[in-house]
Amino acid sequence: MFTLSWQPPYDWSWMLGFLAARAVDGVETVGEGFYARSLVVGEHRGLISVSPHLPTHTVQVSVSAGLLPVAPACLAKVSRLFDLDCQPAQVTAVLGSLGEDRPGLRLPGSVDTFEQGVRAILGQLVSVAMAARLTAKVARRYGE
Numbered sequence: 001m002f003t004l005s006w007q008p009p010y011d012w013s014w015m016l017g018f019l020a021a022r023a024v025d026g027v028e029t030v031g032e033g034f035y036a037r038s039l040v041v042g043e044h045r046g047l048i049s050v051s052p053h054l055p056t057h058t059v060q061v062s063v064s065a066g067l068l069p070v071a072p073a074c075l076a077k078v079s080r081l082f083d084l085d086c087q088p089a090q091v092t093a094v095l096g097s098l099g100e101d102r103p104g105l106r107l108p109g110s111v112d113t114f115e116q117g118v119r120a121i122l123g124q125l126v127s128v129a130m131a132a133r134l135t136a137k138v139a140r141r142y143g144e
Contacts, residue, residue, distance in 0.1 A: 006082070011106070
């Protein structure tokens with residue numbers, strides 16, 4: 001188990017909802033207070049699970065045995081996906097009153113640029129739900 005930190009505020013409910021609406025069947029799952037997915041890093045394959053711990057401003061990240069040799073790369077991908085390096089005070093200073101209604105909103109990232117490209121292309125002319133279904137078909141046919 002690994003721990004990553006984040007600066008409050010963080011709207012975890014919104015982030016997990018965003019990821020849940022776009023979850024690719026067979027690749028990702030999002031539940032109450034957690035996100036899990038399969039992941040390939042080089043020749044290493046496995047599962048990661050991420051759970052925010054609000055009181056300590058951290059996320060607990062579990063990495064399956066197959067990914068342990070590349071755990072630092074996995075943690076970097078998690079950090080990117082959840083925008084954990086965001087400095088909310090700097091964002092607030094720039095946005096001012098524009099961001100008052102949504103404190104803790106983060107910019108969702110991705111764990112894989114190719115995957116993100118496929119999602120973007122498939123999502124151009126269809127709903128979010130349909131794009132997730134199409135991406136799941138691609139993952140079943142060609143993915144890991």
